[in-house]
Amino acid sequence: MDISYIINELGEEREQYFHALAPPIFQTAMICSPTVAEMRRKIRQESEEPFYTRGHNPTGDILRRKLAALEGAEDCLLFASGSAAVAAGVMANLQSGDHIVSVSKPYSWTNKLFTTFLPRFGIRTTMVDGTNPQNFAQAIEPNTKLLFMESPNSWTYEMQDIAQVVALARQHQLWTMIDNSFATPLYQKPIDLGVDLVVHSATKYISGHSDTMAGVLCGSKAMLQKIFYGEYMTLGAMLAPFNAWLLLRGLRTLPIRLKQISATTAQVIDFLQNHPKIEKIYYPFLPQNPQLDLAHQQMQGASGLFTIQLKAKSIADIEAFCDSLQRFLLAVSWGGYESLVFPACSLVTSEDQPLNGLNWQMVRIAIGLEDSEVLITDLEQALARVPEV
Ligand SMILES: Cc1ncc(COP(=O)(O)O)c(C=O)c1O
Known part of the structure; x- marks a missing residue:
């Protein structure tokens, strides 16, 4: 299936809604049944078809089909936020006494799930430097159930060798899960590499318009059915129909937005790389990245998020740059x-406070759809406000 077919056509059964070109927002909590027999059939098939919007809704179901196809997965569940999707996917396969091995420095609320929330229910997590798959291997315990990846992460972009972590999981009969938000379903395909569950904060590129929160969990039909009848229906963090519609609208332009953003990012990074006030740039596809080969091996592109480390004497210098x-x-x-x-x-409020693997000189930059010259000119004038070190 080509990407434009998935995005434009897949799941759009227009005969169901007066052949309207754009799908409607099914702003309804329930779907009626004409007979008791039909109602019974729907209740028994609740994980498959729209019946009660905490489960499924026709607008959301169009989106589900598209996102599952883009990710190369059998199915997909939609959540009210990326964090809800991470939590449901992680909890789905664990019980008290179990153990997780996670890459270190995951997204901050994923970190909180592992370090504060799950320990309340007797689930421990060991965090490892994921740049070497052997670190995952060494942290596996007899009660380990899940290997969790976030590749690349969203500040310093360290990657995990997904295929190798999957091979390790298979050897020990463990589940694998990855946060694929940075790369999007277009630039990294973890399901093809054998990962069981792929999660996205769809608040980011999939929405693309900074106006809605959403999360996506992709995997096998069997796994998602188990999650549907467990965490999904019980915790009830489903995506509202209007937000699903906003995501459908955002998804139409995902390929072209990413193409533009990636090209602009390359130009902006090119400018920053030679700038005397920049100490370092973090981005997967930089020639100086020690993991560059891995980036080429498992990613088809990189999006518009990168981090610069400024040559600055104090937080005040960073503030001068950002505020300008x-x-x-x-x-x-x-x-x-x-x-x-x-x-x-x-x-933080001072230079000596810990920053969990980051440092106060770092500024994360997310490139949007503006022309590269506009952004470069702006960065140039703001960097001029940073005093020479
Ligand atoms: C890498 C990553 N994963 C997950 C999340 C959580 O997504 P949401 O904010 O949609 O809950 C975020 C949010 O910033 C994130 O950066």
């Missing part, structure tokens, strides 16, 4: 049409 930017907005998250900066120093 005219076209980059100061905000968390990424993946929208607008360019953003997120300085690590906004997480």
